[in-house]
Amino acid sequence: MAERYELKQKEVWDGNMAASHALRQAQVDVVAAYPITPSTPIVQNYAQFLADGYVDGEFVMVESEHSAMSACVGASAAGGRVATATSSQGYALMVEVLYQASGMRLPIVMTVVNRALASPLNIHGDHGDLYLGRDAGWIHLIANNPQEAYDMTLCAFKIAENEKVRLPVTTNQDGFLVSHTAQVVEPLDDDTAYKFIGDYKAMNPMLDTKNPQTYGAQTEEEWHFEFKASQHKALMESPAVIDEVFAEFEKLTGRKYNRVETYKLDDADVALVVMGSAYETAMVAVDKAREEGIKAGLIMPRSFRPFPYNEIAEKLKNVKAVAALDRSAPMGAMGALYNEVSGALAANGQSSIMTNYIYGLGGRDTTAQHILEVIKETEKNAKAGKRVTDLQGFINLRGPKLSFN
Amino acid sequence: MLQIRWHSRAGQGAVTGAKALADVMARTGKYVQAYSVYGAEKRGAPMTAYDKIDDNPILDHSKWMTPDYVLVIDPSLVFQEEIVDNTTDDTVFIVTSHMSKEDLLSIAKHLQGKKLYVIDAIKISQEEIGRAIPNTPMLGAFIKVSEIIPFEDFLVSIEDILSKFPKKIIEGNLRAIKRAYEEVK
Amino acid sequence: MATPKEMMTTWDKIQPGAVLPSFEDPEKKIRSKFNSYNYKVADWRVEKPVFNRDLCIDCDFCWVSCPDSCFIVEEVENKRGKKQAKIVGINYNLCKGCAVCVEVCPTPIKSLLMFPEFVDNDEALKQWPKKD
Ligand code: SF4
Ligand code: SF4
Numbered sequence: 001m002a003e004r005y006e007l008k009q010k011e012v013w014d015g016n017m018a019a020s021h022a023l024r025q026a027q028v029d030v031v032a033a034y035p036i037t038p039s040t041p042i043v044q045n046y047a048q049f050l051a052d053g054y055v056d057g058e059f060v061m062v063e064s065e066h067s068a069m070s071a072c073v074g075a076s077a078a079g080g081r082v083a084t085a086t087s088s089q090g091y092a093l094m095v096e097v098l099y100q101a102s103g104m105r106l107p108i109v110m111t112v113v114n115r116a117l118a119s120p121l122n123i124h125g126d127h128g129d130l131y132l133g134r135d136a137g138w139i140h141l142i143a144n145n146p147q148e149a150y151d152m153t154l155c156a157f158k159i160a161e162n163e164k165v166r167l168p169v170t171t172n173q174d175g176f177l178v179s180h181t182a183q184v185v186e187p188l189d190d191d192t193a194y195k196f197i198g199d200y201k202a203m204n205p206m207l208d209t210k211n212p213q214t215y216g217a218q219t220e221e222e223w224h225f226e227f228k229a230s231q232h233k234a235l236m237e238s239p240a241v242i243d244e245v246f247a248e249f250e251k252l253t254g255r256k257y258n259r260v261e262t263y264k265l266d267d268a269d270v271a272l273v274v275m276g277s278a279y280e281t282a283m284v285a286v287d288k289a290r291e292e293g294i295k296a297g298l299i300m301p302r303s304f305r306p307f308p309y310n311e312i313a314e315k316l317k318n319v320k321a322v323a324a325l326d327r328s329a330p331m332g333a334m335g336a337l338y339n340e341v342s343g344a345l346a347a348n349g350q351s352s353i354m355t356n357y358i359y360g361l362g363g364r365d366t367t368a369q370h371i372l373e374v375i376k377e378t379e380k381n382a383k384a385g386k387r388v389t390d391l392q393g394f395i396n397l398r399g400p401k402l403s404f405n
Numbered sequence: 406m407l408q409i410r411w412h413s414r415a416g417q418g419a420v421t422g423a424k425a426l427a428d429v430m431a432r433t434g435k436y437v438q439a440y441s442v443y444g445a446e447k448r449g450a451p452m453t454a455y456d457k458i459d460d461n462p463i464l465d466h467s468k469w470m471t472p473d474y475v476l477v478i479d480p481s482l483v484f485q486e487e488i489v490d491n492t493t494d495d496t497v498f499i500v501t502s503h504m505s506k507e508d509l510l511s512i513a514k515h516l517q518g519k520k521l522y523v524i525d526a527i528k529i530s531q532e533e534i535g536r537a538i539p540n541t542p543m544l545g546a547f548i549k550v551s552e553i554i555p556f557e558d559f560l561v562s563i564e565d566i567l568s569k570f571p572k573k574i575i576e577g578n579l580r581a582i583k584r585a586y587e588e589v590k
Numbered sequence: 591m592a593t594p595k596e597m598m599t600t601w602d603k604i605q606p607g608a609v610l611p612s613f614e615d616p617e618k619k620i621r622s623k624f625n626s627y628n629y630k631v632a633d634w635r636v637e638k639p640v641f642n643r644d645l646c647i648d649c650d651f652c653w654v655s656c657p658d659s660c661f662i663v664e665e666v667e668n669k670r671g672k673k674q675a676k677i678v679g680i681n682y683n684l685c686k687g688c689a690v691c692v693e694v695c696p697t698p699i700k701s702l703l704m705f706p707e708f709v710d711n712d713e714a715l716k717q718w719p720k721k722d
Contacts, residue, residue, distance in 0.1 A: 012428040012437060105607030123443065145466075166606060177466045181440035182424045184431045184462075204609045212612040219608055220624045222593055226601040227608050234606070277466035284465050367467040 002027065002056045004190045005049075013185040015149040015178035019085065019111040019171070020045035022153035024055055025193035026109075029080030029200070032060035032071035036090040037123045038175040039113035043085055057081075065090035069097035069108075076106035077215040079205025081157070083108065087175060088115035091129040095136065101168045102137030103231060104215050105203075107160035108168040110138075111153055114276070114327075115175040116362040124363020125175030127276065127327040130304065131336050137231055139169040139238055140304040144279050146183045149173040151255060154188075155245050157197045162241045166203060167234055172304075174327075176363060177277040188253065196252055235306050242303060260311045261300045264290065268297030269382045270375055271316060271352075273337050274325040275300050278359065278366055282325075285371035296375045301340075309344035316345065320382035321353040323374055325395070327360045334392060353381040359395035370395050406463070407553070409456040410472040411441075412482045413540075416448035419478060422540030423454040426547070429562040430458045433554055438463045451482055458553075472496055476547060478526055478539040486515045494518070499546050499589065501526040501539055506590065522550050524589040526581075533581035534574065541578045545585035556586060593623040631658060635687030637704045640714040641680050645701040648676055652691035652702060658684045661691075 005024065013021070019042050023031065035043040049055045057080075062068045068084050076082040086094060091112060101108050117128040130140060141156060143149040149171065156169040173179055188196070204213045219227055239259055246257045263283050265271060270289075274282050279300045289296040299315055301308055316322060322345075326335025333339070338356035345352055357374055360366045377389045390403035409426070413419030420441045427439035441454035455470060457463050471491050477483050477500040488498070499522045502509050506523050510516055524546040526539035534541075541563070548559050563582065567575045597620055621627050653661040653675070666676045680691075692702045699721065705714040 010431055012424065012431045012439070014424075014440075103607065104609065174466070176440070176443060177468075180443070181438055181466070182427050183438050184436055204607075214610040214612045215607070217608045217610050218624075220622070222598070222622060222624065223604070223608075226599065226604045229601040230604050230606065233601070280464035281466045365468045367469050368465055 003053045005054050007187050007189060009186060011185050011187055012182050013146050013150070013187075014041075014180050014182045015143070015146040015173040016041035016113065016180065017045060017182075018146040018150035018185050018187075019153050019173070020049065021187060022150050022193070023083050023109075023111065024049045025188070025190050026081065026083070026154065026157050026197050027056060027194060028083045028109075029057045030060060030072070030075035030082045031057065031084060032062055032068045032075065032082075033084045033086070034062050034065045034068045034090060035085075036065070036087050038115055038125070038179045039085045039087040039090075039111065041179070042111055042113070065093040066097060069094040069101065072108050072110075073097060073101050073104065073106060073215075076101070076108050077104060077205070077213075078207045079202035081161070081200040082106070083110065083157075085111045085113070087113045088117055088123075088129050092117060092132060095132060098133055098136040098138060098168075100216065103227070105166040105231065105234070106168060107157075107166055109153065109156045109160055110168065110170045111149070112170045112172045113175050113179040114172050122362040123175070125177050125179075125277075125327075126329075126361045126363065127172075128329065128361075130170075130172050131328045133170065134305060134336065137167065137235065138305065139165075139167055139235065139242075141169060141171050142275050142300070142302055142304055143171055143173045143178065144277050144300075145178055146173075146181065147185045147255075148257075149178060150185055150187060151249065151253070151257065154193055154197060155242075155249055155257070158245045158248075159238065159242055161198075161200060162245075163201070163203070165234060165238045165241050167231075167238065172276070174277040186253075192252070196249070238306055239303070239308065257302060259301070259303045259308045260315060261298075261302050262315055263298040265297030265299055265315060265319070267295055268318075269295045269320045270378045271297045271299055271319040271322045272325055272371070272374065272378070273299050273301075273312075273322060273341050274371075275304065275337065276327060278325065278327065278371070281366060281368050282371045284368040285375060288368065288372050289375045294375060294379050296379075301337075307340050307344075309340065309347060312341060313344040313348035313350055316341075316352055317350060319352050320385070321355070321378045323355045323357055323378040325357045325359055325371075325374070328358075329361055330356075330358060330392070338392075353385075353387045355381065355387065355389055356392040357395050358392065364396055366395060406457055406459040407474075408470045408472045409458075409474045409476060409547075410470065411454040411456075412475065412477045412479065412485075412488050413452060413454065414448075414479045414482070415450045415452050417478055418538045418540035419452065419454040422476075422478070422544060423456050425540075425563065425566050426456050426544060427458070428566050429554070429559060430456075432562050433558070435460065436462045440468070442468055451479075451485070474499065474547065474551065476543050477501060478543045480527060483509065483516075484513050489515045489519065492519070496520065497550060498522065499524060499543065499550055501543065503528060522546065522589050524585050526585060529581050529584050529588070533584060534577035542581040542585035545582035546589035549586045549589050594620050596620065597622060627659065630683065631686040632683050635682075635685060636707055637687050637689070638682065638685060638707055639680060639687070639689065639691050639702050640705050640711050641677070642701045642703070642715060642718055643678070645697050645699055646677055647697055647701070648674065649696060650675060650677070651694040651696060653677060655690050655694045656685075657688065657690065658686060660685045
């Protein structure tokens with residue numbers, strides 16, 4: 001039996017430490033990982049916990065991220081609770097296996113620390129890796145600070161392993177801005193945290209030698225479509241379970257999470273859609289804007305996948321102008337949040353004026369002042385009743401003004 | 406919100422120092438952020454670390470700040486003009502140097518007119534801890550200058566934070582902190 | 591060949607993750623039309639492998655290597671009472687005559703050799719090379 005870890009009611013942890021403790025408390029059977037900046041400390045701390053006797057499971061060092069996720073797939077199919085961590089290039093190398101994991105319906109939890117994708121090489125935070133895994137069939141949860149990195153990781157296990165879901169889940173936190181920023185975190189004690197997640201229930205485990213199973217079967221055109229449709233349905237119906245888990249978590253901790261988070265949106269004319277640590281910075285900007293008389297609000301999909309399109313449309317019903325802020329190079333289109341939110345509004349017959357901003361690539365600093373300027377620009381659209389600003393702008397980019405229409 | 410910027414060389418313990426200060430303050434019920442700005446680091450490269458301390462949860466995740474305190478724990482970085490970036494006339498500088506305040510100001514012209522305190526944290530750490538790790542003595546000096554919490558309370562918290570280290574190291578650090586508390590000018 | 595009707599599951603009844611039970615009775619197993627088992631290729635054969643039980647050491651190389659799962663295996667008990675797989679023959683309804691099995695057979699005198707299709711198996715065994 002693993003030793004219990006004495007925790008204070010309030011710890012000062014960075015996002016990495018918070019995620020490592022959540023993995024430890026989940027009593028994961030197998031962690032297979034290949035450390036990469038900025039998520040290295042998650043793996044390093046976990047290995048330390050193991051060496052110090054706080055973890056019972058296996059820790060597998062592998063030769064690449066492709067192998068890390070492959071080992072996770074094997075261990076999960078064998079019938080264990082499985083987790084890993086990665087970032088950026090490591091995430092990219094994993095992508096092939098991410099699809100395998102979700103297709104086999106393996107409830108693996110991956111704590112992702114978001115980092116830009118090369119080239120040029122950059123170790124800092126943006127959402128390039130998260131967007132890369134967008135269609136991989138995983139549930140993607142967003143954490144904006146170390147406390148949320150801890151909370152989301154605990155919830156991730158419970159969501160993934162629910163028999164109605166049985167899908168892998170990533171938790172996402174911004175590289176350095178959350179992963180390496182120490183803040184106050186209120187952890188649960190080990191027993192309470194484990195009890196919340198519950199014992200792992202294996203489904204069709206390969207190590208059940210009485211009932212041997214084949215994983216990774218081939219299905220040609222006769223079945224592939226049906227399998228993918230049923231997998232998609234599981235993802236589309238996972239919100240019910242996510243809501244359930246969030247409600248149970250609130251009962252336990254008092255901390256309330258929603259698939260769609262909002263800030264001062266009720267009477268807002270202007271709304272920003274933004275995900276990650278910048279959501280909190282934007283709260284500061286919204287407060288400033290309101291001091292100046294602008295009715296601004298915020299909205300964020302806590303679950304980037306499944307994307308809460310109807311809930312977002314509902315909440316934006318009375319908003320005149322919406323700016324979607326994407327922390328990833330859009331490369332030939334509008335950013336993903338712009339596209340999703342525009343689609344959600346169109347599907348519900350709504351016509352808020354939509355604009356797109358790209359910000360924070362490669363960890364570029366985005367201050368409350370920058371976001372306040374975006375709110376002011378967006379208000380121009382709200383006032384004019386039509387789009388008078390550029391369709392796509394760039395925040396805190398050096399050089400002559402760049403924009404697309 | 407109280408904002409603190411550390412200037413250090415990678416390997417001198419500014420990140421640990423910033424996190425320890427955040428930990429101490431969190432124990433008094435404050436909300437904190439401690440982070441640093443990383444590049445492709447190597448030991449000895451100049452770097453910065455940051456503390457934010459407030460009564461309310463800290464939402465702003467931008468790296469930019471106007472520091473109330475600038476703590477320079479490497480004697481040679483005192484001469485780099487970057488240490489005054491984004492500061493105001495009210496910003497307090499606590500710097501590591503073996504020089505007197507007057508001698509220092511005659512060379513480091515960018516510090517003229519600034520609120521300046523000097524402490525030889527390198528010498529103190531060498532003598533008391535046995536290594537040039539000037540982060541904990543800087544904390545002693547900071548507590549003296551800022552009066553942010555009673556020194557006795559600070560000592561209790563920091564001893565607990567250091568408790569994972571061997572007894573000799575803890576005692577050395579505590580001596581260094583106390584000396585810096587007395588010697589900062 | 592059409593895929594059996596009972597296999598044409600709809601999306602709402604399909605097994606999550608395409609996880610399938612292994613080692614079903616091969617005779618009773620229902621297979622898709624794309625299953626290699628259902629593509630009969632024996633007509634293509636001009637030379638056939640002949641199996642010599644007297645030389646075989648039951649290493650199972652041929653069983654693993656054969657692309658058409660031709661090798662017929664029986665479960666037997668060895669001298670120590672342990673269960674063991676014993677190669678007993680070749681299913682000529684499946685064999686395409688590729689000679690991979692002959693290639694992999696490790697016995698000093700091969701336990702598998704290729705013979706023209708028209709040569710009778712008993713005749714082939716008589717022609718088998720002898721030790722010098
Ligand atoms: S000849 Fe080819 S198909 Fe026939 S038994 Fe040998 S390996 Fe199998
Ligand atoms: S490869 Fe040769 S020796 Fe091995 S089992 Fe087959 S026939 Fe026998």
